[in-house]
Amino acid sequence: MTAALLAANAALVLALLVVLWLVSVRKRDASIVDPWWSMLFLLITANTITQTGFTPGKTLLLVLVAAWALRLWLHLLVRARGQAEDPRYAAFRERFGPERYWWFSFFQVFLLQGCLALFVSAPLQLAGAAPWPDGLTLLDGVGALIFGLGFGFEVVADRQLDAFRRDPSRRGQVLDTGLWRFSRHPNYFGEALLWWGFGLCALDQPLGWVALAGPLLMTFLLVRVSGVSLLDAHLRSTRPGYADYIERTPGFVPWRPRR
DSSP states (O other), X not given: OOHHHHHHHHHHHHHHHHHHHHHHHHHTOGGGGGGGHHHHHHHHHHHHHHHHOOOHHHHHHHHHHHHHHHHHHHHHHHHHTTOOOOHHHHHHXXXXXXXXXXXXXXXXXXXXXHHHHHHHTHHHHHHHTOOSOOOOOHHHHHHHHHHHHHHHHHHHHHHHHHHHHHOGGGTTSXXXXXXXXXXXXXXXXXXHHHHHHHHHHHTTSTTGGGGGHHHHHHHXXXXXXXXXXXXXXXXXXXXXXXXXXXXXXXXSSOOOOOO
């Protein structure tokens, strides 16, 4: 992994985010960035591998990243279609003032997400720059297996949530069936798990342990920043019965309900 390749990945990420930011300014909707989060990682991985050459290990990595990124991208695009700006961004717009949020959002939302993506993608960049011959290893196999478990968890949880939201008879209720009976955020758990799979794919590279900082940060963000903590606080104050759901259901790692 060279400084020039890191700079090229950063330039590509910045270019995409600038375009998205300009669109968001026109639409007055900063939340359009959310579906494109996963595509930043596909862009980084594809460029890294294209610049350094394909190998069996890197081909497997690209397939895994593409499967996750494209699925999540399409899922979030469909879910956001016809919706107003996400309440989180709308609250920021109101807090900082609409007259200046158009430029402030570039730094607070778009540039911040780009910096996070470059850091979190450490295992993808390190494994994607592996030298020839980079054949398939046991770590690649275990990493792919963990990725598959996490990916499956995320897909099933998202489908159960979509079905719940489409059911008018459950409007205003709390989803506590399926995977959601064993975790309040099984989709976030699946997301974190698949990133640890990516991390394992990079462990056979020199200084590969450094790449574990990526999944570690992703897990922290999902649990403490933009995921579990934020959503729990919002739903507890807006949805009857959610406080009880918190009391009886594990927050992140799926486990037996407490009652």
